[in-house]
Amino acid sequence: MAVVAVTVGFVAQGHAPRPYAAVEGELLDTLMAVPPPPPDTTAAAEQLRNLEARRAAPGAAPRPPQLGLAEPEAGDPVDLEIRVALLRAGGSPSLSAQGPWQLLSRDGQLLQQGAAGQSVDLGALWQAGPETWLQTTGPALLVNGQPYGGRLRLIQESSGLRLVNHLALEEYISSVVGAEMPSSWSMEALRAQAVAARSYALAHMARPANRHWHLGDTTRWQAYRGQGSVTDRTRQATAATAGLILSYQGAIVESLYAANRQISLEAHGHLGASMSQHGAQDLAQQGFRYNQILGHYYQGASLARLKAGAG
Structure with a gap:
């Protein structure tokens, strides 16, 4: 559970900075459906004032709002693909698959193929052009023995190969x-983490780190371990919040988070809202739902649901 450390820029609303790192603009013809505000706005405002007063009191432990972020209506899933640079793999990784695999050129010509467990010939790869694609009909591709879903784009760079994992956003x-x-943590904490991770990913899909990939797999962005960190519980938390992200005035919130409150304040205090992962677990154990946890850490934000655009 490492710090997501990023450089954040404010998006101007008039001349005032926003309280979150937010990204505006169309994203792969995807729109956000934001629920209307709760009808009792006076009570909500009073609750927020009381919460801030408790926070300001010396020695007071922060408490979450009883009123969670409004959940948008259910909608059809949106099939988005994210591109993740496997920076931890190194420039000369071992590549194989858990089933038959094919290595293709950029224009789709077959360059190599092999059976499950058979390694890709990296020596011959350098003669194949600046970019190739590795795919399998089996359960997963193998990078240094670790399983990954989706496809791999192999880009030749001066320092070696750059692997970019193309896969479905929800799988990521x-x-x-x-x-x-830890996947053994409370389900509501896992759901809050899923929404924060999805919102952070969408912000980088709208503002990619590189022309070939959206973000990396290290804690410089957010940790990604391929299928090695997927469990039934992480799938359940992801499915239960499918398509939900954090939004602020129609923009995507780049939702920062860290392992605990102290690290969150040290790393992100100057940037605005940030979720403590241990804090989220503590709140979940007290019976708070994921949307209340998110409302506590990202005050002023809304929950939005991705939906397919008309374009």
Whole structure:
């Protein structure tokens, strides 16, 4: 459970900075459906004032709002693909698969193929052009023995190969949840983590780190371990929150988080809202739901649901 350390820029609303790192603009023809505010806004405002007063009191332990973020109506799933650079793999990784695999050129020509467990010939790969694709009909591709879903894009760089994992966004989130939190933790904490991880990923899909990939697999972004960190519980938390992200005034919130409150304040205090993962677990054990946990750490944000755009 490492710190997500990023450089954040404010998006201007008039001349005032926003309280979150937020990203605006269309994203792969995807829109966000944001629920209307709760009808009793006076009570909600009073509750927020009381919460801030308790926080300001010396020695007072922070408590979550009883009123969680409103949940948008259910909708059809949105099939988005995320591109993750496997920076931990190194420039000369061992590549194979758990089933038959094919190595293709950029234009789809077959360059190599092999059976489950048979290694890709990296020596011949350098003669195949600047970019190739590795895919399998089996359960997963293997990078240094570790399983990954989706496809791998192999890009030749001066320092060696750069592997970019192309996979479904929700499959990626299932892995991040398990890499960032113990899957044995309370389900509501895992759900809160899933929403925060998805919102963070969407922000980087809208503002990629590189022309070839959206974000990396290290804690410079958020931890990603392929299928090695996916469990039934991380899949359940991801499925239960499928398509949900954090939004602020129609923009995507780049939802920061860290292992505990102290690290969160030290790493992200100057950037705005940040979730403590241990704090989320503590709140979940007290009976708070994921949307109350998120409302506690990302005050002023809304829950939004991704939906397919008309374009």
